[in-house]
Amino acid sequence: xxxxxxxxxxxxxxxxxxxxxxxxxxxxxxxxxxxxxxxxxxxxxxxxxxxxxxxxxxxxxxxxxxxxxxxxxxxxxxxxxxxxxxxxxxxxxxxxxxxxxxxxxxxxxxxxxxxxxxxxxxxxxxxxxxxxxxxxxxxxxxxxxxxxxxxxxxxxxxxxxxxxxxxxxxxxxxxxxxxxxxxxxxxxxxxxxxxxxxxxxxxxxxxxxxxxxxxxxxxxxxxxxxxxxxxxxxxxxxxxxxxxxxxxxxxxxxxxxxxxxxxxxxxxxxxxxxxxxxxxxxxxxxxxxxxxxxxxxxxxxxxxxxxxxxxxxxxxxxxxxxxxxxxxxxxxxxxxxxxxxxxxxxxxxxxxxxxxxxxxxxxxxxxxxxxxxxxxxxxxxxxxxxxxxxxxxxxxxxxxxxxxxxxxxxxxxxxxxxxxxxxxxxxxxxxxxxxxxxxxxxxxxxxxxxxxxxxxxxxxxxxxxxxxxxxxxxxxxxxxxxxxxxxxxxxxxxxxxxxxxxxxxxxxxxxxxxxxxxxxxxxxxxxxxxxxxxxxxxxx
Amino acid sequence: xxxxxxxxxxxxxxxxxxxxxxxxxxxxxxxxxxxxxxxxxxxxxxxxxxxxxxxxxxxxxxxxxxxxxxxxxxxxxxxxxxxxxxxxxxxxxxxxxxxxxxxxxxxxxxxxxxxxxxxxxxxxxxxxxxxxxxxxxxxxxxxxxxxxxxxxxxxxxxxxxxxxxxxxxxxxxxxxxxxxxxxxxxxxxxxxxxxxxxxxxxxxxxxxxxxxxxxxxxxxxxxxxx
Ligand SMILES: Cc1cc2nc3c(=O)[nH]c(=O)nc-3n(C[C@H](O)[C@H](O)[C@H](O)COP(=O)(O)OP(=O)(O)OC[C@H]3O[C@@H](n4cnc5c(N)ncnc54)[C@H](O)[C@@H]3O)c2cc1C
Numbered sequence: 001x002x003x004x005x006x007x008x009x010x011x012x013x014x015x016x017x018x019x020x021x022x023x024x025x026x027x028x029x030x031x032x033x034x035x036x037x038x039x040x041x042x043x044x045x046x047x048x049x050x051x052x053x054x055x056x057x058x059x060x061x062x063x064x065x066x067x068x069x070x071x072x073x074x075x076x077x078x079x080x081x082x083x084x085x086x087x088x089x090x091x092x093x094x095x096x097x098x099x100x101x102x103x104x105x106x107x108x109x110x111x112x113x114x115x116x117x118x119x120x121x122x123x124x125x126x127x128x129x130x131x132x133x134x135x136x137x138x139x140x141x142x143x144x145x146x147x148x149x150x151x152x153x154x155x156x157x158x159x160x161x162x163x164x165x166x167x168x169x170x171x172x173x174x175x176x177x178x179x180x181x182x183x184x185x186x187x188x189x190x191x192x193x194x195x196x197x198x199x200x201x202x203x204x205x206x207x208x209x210x211x212x213x214x215x216x217x218x219x220x221x222x223x224x225x226x227x228x229x230x231x232x233x234x235x236x237x238x239x240x241x242x243x244x245x246x247x248x249x250x251x252x253x254x255x256x257x258x259x260x261x262x263x264x265x266x267x268x269x270x271x272x273x274x275x276x277x278x279x280x281x282x283x284x285x286x287x288x289x290x291x292x293x294x295x296x297x298x299x300x301x302x303x304x305x306x307x308x309x310x311x312x313x314x315x316x317x318x319x320x321x322x323x324x325x326x327x328x329x330x331x332x333x334x335x336x337x338x339x340x341x342x343x344x345x346x347x348x349x350x351x352x353x354x355x356x357x358x359x360x361x362x363x364x365x366x367x368x369x370x371x372x373x374x375x376x377x378x379x380x381x382x383x384x385x386x387x388x389x390x391x392x393x394x395x396x397x398x399x400x401x402x403x404x405x406x407x408x409x410x411x412x413x414x415x416x417x418x419x420x421x422x423x424x425x426x427x428x429x430x431x432x433x434x435x436x437x438x439x440x441x442x443x444x445x446x447x448x449x450x451x452x453x454x455x456x457x458x459x460x461x462x463x464x465x466x467x468x469x470x471x472x473x474x475x476x477x478x479x480x481x482x483x484x485x486x487x488x489x490x491x492x493x494x495x496x497x498x499x500x501x502x503x504x505x506x507x508x509x510x511x512x513x514x515x516x517x518x519x520x521x522x523x524x525x526x527x528x529x530x531x532x533x534x535x536x537x538x539x540x
Numbered sequence: 541x542x543x544x545x546x547x548x549x550x551x552x553x554x555x556x557x558x559x560x561x562x563x564x565x566x567x568x569x570x571x572x573x574x575x576x577x578x579x580x581x582x583x584x585x586x587x588x589x590x591x592x593x594x595x596x597x598x599x600x601x602x603x604x605x606x607x608x609x610x611x612x613x614x615x616x617x618x619x620x621x622x623x624x625x626x627x628x629x630x631x632x633x634x635x636x637x638x639x640x641x642x643x644x645x646x647x648x649x650x651x652x653x654x655x656x657x658x659x660x661x662x663x664x665x666x667x668x669x670x671x672x673x674x675x676x677x678x679x680x681x682x683x684x685x686x687x688x689x690x691x692x693x694x695x696x697x698x699x700x701x702x703x704x705x706x707x708x709x710x711x712x713x714x715x716x717x718x719x720x721x722x723x724x725x726x727x728x729x730x731x732x733x734x735x736x737x738x739x740x741x742x743x744x745x746x747x748x749x750x751x752x753x754x755x756x757x758x759x760x761x762x763x764x765x766x
Contacts, residue, residue, distance in 0.1 A: 001560070028765060036759060131579035131587055145730040148764065152742040159746075160758035168747040176743060179730040186723060189631055189714030191683065198722030209763045217687060222584055223713075226691065230710055234628050243575060265575045298580040334562050334609055338582045348766070414688055418663070419583055422607060532575075535568040539561065 001332040001387075002424035007433075010384055013356030014394050014431055021350060021358065022402050031350075033361045039368040040163075046371040046378070048291050048436075049321050059520045061513070062315040062454070069322060071288040072303060076310055078526035079517065080510045082248050087261060087270045089250075089505055094239070096122045097497040098490075099259055099275035101246045102305065104132030105221070105479065106462025106486035107281035108228040111238050113490030114279075119497050121238045122273060124262050126245035126282075126300045126531065130229045133283050133298050133463060134482065137221025138415065139205065139341035140213035141483075142476035143178035146202060149210040151175040158477055161207040161365050162470030165318065170468040173449045174477065174484055181483040182214060190227050191216050203346040205475035207365040213476045218341055218413045221479060244271060245304065245531050248510060249278065249312045249458070252503030257312060257458035259505055263531075274505055276497035277457045279489045280305040281482075284441040284463040287533040290322050293438040294337025304529035305464040309445045311513045314453040314460075318443025321471035326351075326369035328437025330392035332423040337437045340395060340416060342366075342475045344432075347412065348403040352394040352431070353382035359393075367472050370436040377435065384433060392435040397427045440478065442469055451489035457500060461489035549615040563590055563605040563616060576620035583607040586692030589662070592616035602660045602694050622697045624704040627711070636719035638677025645708050648675050650701030657695035657705050663688050667695050667705050674708050682709060683716035 003011065024030070034042065044050050055067045059077055068076070098114045100107045103125030111121045123129070144154040154175040159166050182200075186192060193201040193215050203213045216223035232238050246260040247270075259275040282305030286297025295301070306316060327340040345351075345362040351369075353359050353376050360372035373393055377383030383391035400408050409428035410417045420427045444466030451459045462482040469477060517523040544559040548566060555570040564578060579587030588605035595613040605618060627644040634640055642648060648671055657667035670685035686709025695705040733739070746754070 025766075030766075036755065127575075127579055128585075128587060131585055135585045136580045136582055143727075145724070145727045147726060150742075151734065151739045152746060153761065155743060155746050156754075156758050156761055159754065164751050164754055164758075172743045172747055176734055176739065179727055179734055182724075183727050183731050186727065187718065189716075189718035191687065191713050191717040191721075192724075194721055194724065196722075198724045199726060200724045204764070204766060209761045211764055219584070219688065222690070223687075226710060227714060230626075230714065231631070233626060234630065236628060296582070298582075298585070299574070299578050333560055334565075334607075335582075415584065419607065423609075532573070534573075535565070536571055536573045537569065539558065539565060539569060 001334070003430065004387055007384065010354060011430060014352055014396055017356040018396065018399055022399055025348060025403065031358045031361045034364060034368060039364065042371045042375065043367055046374045047367055048293070048324060051291065054291050055320060059522045060516045061310050062313055066316065068319045069290045071290050072285060072319060074526060075303060075307055075528035075530060077517065077523045078528040079514060079523055080248055080311065081527050082261065082507060082510060089272060091272060092274045093271045094122055094273040095502065096120045096273065096275050097277070098493045099124065099273050099278045100281060101260060101278065102281035102283060103129040103240065104281060104283050104462065104482070105134030105225055105228060106482035107279065108232050109483050109486030110279045110281060110461055110490035110493070111232055112228065112235070113487045114494040115235055115238050117491055117494035119494035123232070123238065123240045124244045124246055124260070124273065125240070125242055128242050129240050130225050131298060131300060132225065133301060134221045134225045136296065136298060136339070137479050138218040138339065139343040140203070140215035140220050140476045141182070141479035142205065142208070142212050142474070143182045143214060143480060144175060144210065144212055145179040145182060145200070146210065146212060149212055151178065153209055154178065154212065157208050158469070158474060161474040162472050165470030167467035169449050174468055174481060177484045178480055181480065181487065185224060185227070185483065188227050188231055190223055193217065203343060204363060205342050205346055206363045206369060207474045213343065213346065215343065218343065218415050224479060246308060247529065248507060249308050250274070250505035250507065251312055251509045252506065255313060255509065256456040256503055258503035272505070274502050276500040276502055277459065277493040279459040279461060279493050280309055280445065280464050281462045281486065282464050286438050290438055293324065294328065295438040296325060296328060296337060296339040300532065302530050302533060304531060305460070306444065307529045309453060309455065309458065309460065312455050312458065312509050314455045314458065315446045316444065317446045317466040318471050319466065321442045322438065323366060323440035323442050323473060324370045324436040325439035326366055326373055326436050327395055327434040329432070330390050330435040331386045331433040332425070333388055334423065335419060339437065339439065340432055340434055344395060344397060344413065347400045347408070349395050349397050349400055352396055354384050355382060365472060365474065373436055386433065390435065392433040394431040395434045396431045398429055398431060401428050440473055442466070442471055442473055450492045451485050452492060457496060459489040459493050461485040546610060546612040548610050548613070551617050552615070557610055559610065561610055563603060563608050563610055564588055566610045567605070577605065577618040581606045584690060586690035587620065589619045589692035589694045590616055591619065602662045604662050604692065619694065619697055622693045624693060624696050624707065626704070626707050631714055631718060634715065636679055636715045640715065641674040641677065641679065641682065641708060641712060644711055645703070647701060647703050648708060651675060651703060652701060654700060656698040656700070660694045660698045662692060662694065663690060665689060670709055671703060671705055674712055679712050679715050680720055682712035686712060
C-alpha cells in the first residue's frame with residue numbers, strides 16, 4: 001500500500017519544516033532532552049507499563065506476589081500438558097553432558113563454548129536453528145572499545161538506561177566482557193561495518209554517551225546468527241534437533257535440573273533427554289501480545305523458558321516492565337509491528353507530528369521515547385491517522401539523505417528500504433509512519449554472573465534471563481548480552497557437568513506445582529507452555 | 541483500505557481471503573497453523589520461501605510469504621525445506637585463496653550461467669554473479685554481493701548445477717571478514733586492557749556506589765556529539 005492522497009498531503013508539512021530542521025541539526029541544535037525526573041513523569045502518564053488493570057500479582061510459585069502482565073501471569077499460572085504417567089521416562093533417548101534449549105544467538109554461543117570445554121552438547125530448538133529474535137536484530141551491538149570510551153562509561157549508560165534497577169554485578173560482566181565478544185565474533189568471520197584500516201564504524205544508540213554501536217549493515221543479528229549457526233554446523237559433534245520444543249524440564253530427587261522432555265512437532269512424539277546440566281536460551285515473550293500490542297518478535301517468542309524454569313523453582317525478576325520499541329511500523333498494514341531500527345534515528349532522522357513539528361528528542365531511552373509518541377497520538381491529538389483508524393507519527397528518513405549524502409538510506413538500511421519498497425513507499429523520499437510496538441522482555445529468570453539460576457544445574461542466558469537490563473534495556477545491549485552470557489553459560493555448564501553425575505529424571509516439580517495451583521484455586525483450563533501463538537482463522 | 545475478498549489457491553485448494561493480507565496471514569486466516577514455513581514474520585529469516593503463479597501466466601514468481609500481499613487467483617505453495625549440502629570446515633584452518641571456495645564447493649564449477657538463481661531470488665540479489673565471483677576466487681565480491689542473503693534456499697531449488705549458492709556466499713563472507721579485512725586494532729587494544737584488569741577497580745567502585753551518587757554520575761556524564 002503506498003500512502004493514500006490525504007497522507008501525501010500531510011507529508012508536505014514534513015517537507016515544509018525539513019530544511020530548517022536540517023540546518024539546526026547541522027549546527028548541533030536539537031530538541032531538548034528530558035531530565036530523568038521529567039522522563040519518569042511522562043512514563044507514568046503514558047507508558048503501557050503503567051496502565052491500570054493490565055498486570056497482576058502471581059498467586060503461586062517462587063515469585064509469588066510479584067506483579068507481571070496478565071498475559072504472562074496466565075501462562076505462569078497454568079498447568080503442564082504432562083502428568084507423571086503420560087510419558088515413559090524409563091527410556092532415555094539422549095544422554096548428554098549439556099542440553100541447550102533454544103537455537104538462537106545465546107543458545108548457539110553457549111553450545112560452541114560448552115563444546116570447547118569438552119562437553120557433549122545437544123541443542124534442541126522449537127523451529128529451525130536460527131529462527132529466533134537474534135536473526136531479526138538490525139541495528140547493532142554495543143561494546144566500549146573505542147579510545148574515547150571505556151567499560152565504566154558503558155556501565156553508567158546501561159544502568160542509567162535501566163533506571164538504576166539493574167543488578168550491578170551483571171552490568172559489570174556485560175560491559176567488561178563486551179570488547180572480547182566483539183573480537184570473538186570478528187575472528188569467527190562476522191562482517192562488521194569497518195573503515196578500510198579495520199576501524200569499526202560505530203554510532204550512537206538511544207541512551208549512549210559514546211558512539212559504540214557496532215553493526216553489519218542493518219542485518220547485524222542475522223549476520224551474527226548465521227555465522228554462529230555455521231560454526232555450530234561445522235562442529236559436527238554438537239547435535240542439533242529442530243522442531244523439537246522443550247515441554248518441561250526434568251528434576252531429580254534433590255530438585256536439581258536433569259534434562260528436559262522434547263516434543264516432536266511433526267510426529268507429536270516425546271523425546272527424553274537426560275543431561276548433567278541444562279541451559280535455557282529460549283528468548284522472549286513478544287508473541288504473548290501484551291495489551292494487544294503488535295510485536296517485532298519472531299513466531300516462537302512465547303515465553304516457554306519462563307514457564308519451564310518457574311515450575312522447576314527458579315524465581316523471575318523485572319517482568320513487570322515490558323519494552324515497547326518506539327518505532328514500529330504502523331503503515332502499511334501488512335508490516336504492522338515490524339521494527340524500524342533505532343539506527344535510523346542514530347543517523348539523524350527525527351520524529352514529527354501531524355504538523356510536521358518535533359515533539360521529543362529522537363534518542364531518549366526507549367521507554368521515554370515511546371511514552372512521548374503515545375502522548376502525541378492520544379492526549380495531544382497530533383498523530384497521523386492510518387486508513388484503518390490507527391495512529392502514528394512520522395519518522396523523517398529522507399533527511400538522512402541530506403545529512404549523510406544521497407544514497408545513504410538504501411546503502412545503510414537495505415532491508416528496510418526493500419521492505420517498504422515492496423509496498424510502493426520509497427523511504428529515501430517519503431517518511432515512515434511509526435508507533436510503539438512490543439519488542440523486548442527486559443526481565444526474566446534470575447541469574448548470577450556465572451549464568452546460574454536458583455535451580456542447581458540449570459543455567460539461563462539471553463532474553464529469557466533477567467537483571468542485566470533491569471526494567472529497560474538499551475539498544476545494542478541485547479546482542480551483547482546473549483553473546484556474553486551465552487558464552488559464560490556454556491563454560492559454566494560444561495565445567496559443572498564434569499563434576500556431576502547424571503541424576504534421576506522425574507517430573508516431581510510439575511506435580512508439586514499442580515498441587516500449589518489447586519490450593520490457590522488458579523490455573524484451571526489453562527495449559528502452558530503455549531509453544532506457538534494461535535492465529536488460525538484470524539488476521540494475525 | 542478496501543474490504544475486498546479475493547480467491548487464492550493454496551496448493552491447489554481455493555480459499556477466499558481479505559485482499560490486503562500477506563500470503564502468510566492469508567494462510568493462517570484460511571485455517572493453516574504453521575509449524576514449518578514461518579519464522580521471523582519480518583522478511584529476515586528465509587523460513588517462508590514461496591512460489592506462485594498468476595492466472596494466465598506461465599511464470600513462476602518467488603516470494604516470501606510474510607512479505608508478499610495476495611493477488612487474485614494466485615496459485616501458491618511454500619517450499620519450507622529443500623535438501624542442501626554444506627561443507628564442513630574449520631575456518632581457522634582455511635586460507636582465503638582463490639581456490640578455497642572451489643575446493644569447499646566444487647559444484648560451483650557446474651554453473652551454466654542460466655541465471656535461474658538470480659531470477660528466483662526474493663531478495664533480488666545477483667546470485668549468479670556471486671557464484672561466478674566465487675568461481676573466479678573473488679571472495680570479496682562474492683561476500684559483498686551475497687550479504688543480504690536470507691538463506692531461504694529458493695536459488696538452490698532451481699539450480700540445474702545443484703549448487704547451494706547460499707552456503708557458498710556464507711563461506712565467502714566469513715573468509716572475507718576474517719582474513720581479507722584488517723582486524724580492528726582498537727578492539728584488540730581494549731581486550732588487552734580488560735584482560736589486564738585495567739577497568740576492574742572503577743567497575744567495582746560503580747558496583748558499590750549508592751543510587752544517588754550513581755544518578756549524579758549518570759546525569760553528569762558527557763555525551764559525544766552526534
Ligand atoms: C526485530 C528485532 C530487532 C532487534 N534489534 C536489536 C539490536 O539492534 N540490537 C540488540 O542488541 N538487540 C536487538 N534485538 C533484541 C535481540 O535480538 C534479542 O533480544 C536477542 O537476539 C535474543 O537472543 P536469544 O538467543 O536470547 O533468543 P532468540 O534469538 O529469540 O532465540 C531463542 C530460541 O529459542 C527457541 N525456543 C523458544 N521456546 C523454545 C522451547 N520451548 N524449546 C526449544 N526452543 C525454544 C526459539 O525458537 C529460538 O530459536 C532485536 C529484537 C528484535 C525482535
